Amino acid sequence: MRTSQRWYVERPTCEARTWVTERIEGDFDLIVEAVGGTVFGQAIEHLAPHGVVVSLATQDEEQPITFRAGWYSRSPGARIYTLNNFDEPSSVAADLARLCNLLAAGRLDGQIELESSWRETPAVIEALLDRRITGKAVLHVD
Structure with missing residues (x-):
């Protein structure tokens, strides 16, 4: 919300957090998610085959993430990444080098x-x- 040339972000209520994901139809090749919890679980359920969901953050580290396993299993080859994948830097080094060279x-x-x-x-x-x-x-x- 914008007020007097200042920006601030309100912490969404539980209802607001799921408002968008409850209205999603279809599956996606890439989902970048930054809320966590219920929203992260709902994002997982909307992955296309070989799709990727990237979790950037979570608002509550103690909140469990749940999803319907049947929805995820219908997306063969789908992957879930989070920013806490400590083994990632070595596996993406070649890709980053290629981008830098380009x-x-x-x-x-x-x-x-x-x-x-x-x-x-x-x-x-x-x-x-x-x-x-x-x-x-x-x-x-x-």
Whole structure:
């Protein structure tokens, strides 16, 4: 919600957390989930075969994640990733190196529209939220 040029995020109620996922129809190849708990479980249920769900965060580390196993088992090859997969960095190193090489060679466009000092973070966030920039913003630590 925006008030007097300030942004804040309200912690959603249980009802608000599931409002979107209760209305989802169909299956998806990629789901990026950042709520956890019930929403994470519902995301798992909507994976397409060979789909991937990436969990970025959870609001309550003690809340169990449940899902209907039959819904997940109908998605052969589906994978679940979380940011706490400590073995991931070594397995993605080659992929990251390839992306860096493509960027350096000019064969991949990183869609960076704005570069600024980290000291300008509030202005950069406003530009993103106001959709004055459509690409990525990079903040340099100086």
